[in-house]
Amino acid sequence: MKKLLTVLLTTAIVSSLAACGQSSTGTTQGTLPSASAAATDNTSSENGNPDESYAKSETVTAEAKKISKIGVSINATSNENNRAMFELAQQEIEAHGYECIATNADGVISKQAQDIENLITQGCDALILINADKDSTTTLVQQAKDAGIIVVTYAGGFIKGTDMHYELNNFKVSSEMFMILAAEMGFEGNIIQCYDPTSGACRMRRNAQDAILKEYSAITTVNEFATIYPGTVADTATKTEAALLANPEADAIWGVEDLVALGALQACEALGRDDVIMVGIDGEQDVLKHIYEGAKQIKATAIGDNATGMAGCVDNIEKFAAGEDVALYQEIPYTVITTANIADYYTPQ
Known part of the structure; x- marks a missing residue:
């Protein structure tokens, strides 16, 4: 009798476990796919999460655009x-x-x-x-x-x-350039500031100037004006000449690009002012030539690649x-x- 009860109990437990392993549709749950099934599915990824890899693949396909x-x-x-x-x-x-x-x-x-x-x-x-x-x-x-x-x-x-x-990085490049210019001035003296307010790059460079001037308070702005583009060189030359005549104590022109430096240089030459210094940005050939010949007034420039x-x-x-x-x-x-x-x-x- 004990043997019969044991057999019946064992059979009931096995049947119960089998029933727990079935879904309402009759498929087995909680089992891992075979190695061959995983290979055929082609959704495995390096991080071991097939779902993430599959989602990424679908996203790339959905977002792909043809370029012609x-x-x-x-x-x-x-x-x-x-x-x-x-x-x-x-x-x-x-x-x-x-x-x-x-x-x-x-x-x-x-x-x-x-x-x-x-x-x-x-x-x-x-x-x-x-x-x-x-x-x-x-x-x-x-x-x-x-x-x-x-x-x-x-x-x-x-x-x-x-x-x-x-x-x-206009904040970075202009900070480098104007630290060079400030050092050439001995971190003191009088300057004329000029930039094109319609240009995002020029505005950023002017902001970097102002940050430097805030720290080096012995450098004083005595005049400032806006430049234009196109026509920057001629416009800057005319305005720099007027600014220098009104402020002969100026030691440097703090412009924001090579075209401004070239215009300022023209004004200095017209007035016989070889003591006024400046820097540029952009690597214009006339500026490079000036630096090659000794950088008497334009002390440096920067060339973007x-x-x-x-x-x-x-x-x-x-x-x-x-x-x-x-x-x-x-x-x-x-x-x-x-x-x-x-x-x-x-x-x-």
């Missing part, structure tokens, strides 16, 4: 740095096998806005906006985004809605189109040029 035509818009090519950016953008786009539509607004803000609108309607898959004015283009950037167009801003300041923003910047720009457009993660801020590398390394960057003609 890229538009380039620039505000003006009135200086060497801008021309280099414009030409390199076209070269890189074509080298990657895409059609390129390039427009130059010749310094007219409203024309660049119209250029961008035209590029959108022409069916560009991506846009590279060089030195675009944010106030007149923010709506257009959103219009491009709504049309599924990848938007890259290159130099000139960030515009809301942009997928990638390429820029010199736009070849590397533009190559990376088009590469990242491809990655973004494929659904890959791409950082929003992309720093354009640069080199500070003084008499110590000028021979590597300038060859006398």
Whole structure:
């Protein structure tokens, strides 16, 4: 009798366990797939979570975009740095096998806005906006985004809605340049400040100036004026000459780019003021020549590596189109040029 009860009890337990292992549809739960099933499913990942890998694959497929035509818009090519950016953008786009539509607004803000609108309607898959004015283009950037167009801003300041923003670290580069200039002054003296308030890059550089001047209080601003672009050199020369005549005690011109430095230098030469010093940013050939010949007044400049910047720009457009993660801020590398390394960057003609 005891043996019979034991057998009946064992059978009941086994049946109960089997029932617990069945779902309402009759399939077995809580079992791992076989090795062959996992291999066929092709959803395994390096972190051992097949669900995450599968989701990532689906996301890339869903976000992937076809690129065939890229538009380039620039505000003006009135200086060497801008021309280099414009030409390199076209070269890189074509080298990657895409059609390129390039427009130059010749310094007219409203024309660049119209250029961008035209590029959108022409069916560009991506846009590279060089030195675009944010106030007149923010709506257009959103219009491009709504049309599924990848938007890259290159130099000139960030515009809301942009997928990638390429820029010199203007706070960093201008801090380096104006620390060089402050040291040349012995961290004291009188200066004239000038910059283009319509340019994002120039505004950032002016902000860096002001941060330095806040710390080195023995440097005093005796005059300041706004410059324009295009026409920066001639405009700066005229305004600097007037500022120096009104403030002959000035020791330095704190401008924010090479074109300003060249205009200031012209004014100094016209007035016979070879004691006034300055720096630049952009690596214009006339500035490099001046530094090569001894940097008597223009003490330094900085050159952005736009070849590397533009190559990376088009590469990242491809990655973004494929659904890959791409950082929003992309720093354009640069080199500070003084008499110590000028021979590597300038060859006398």
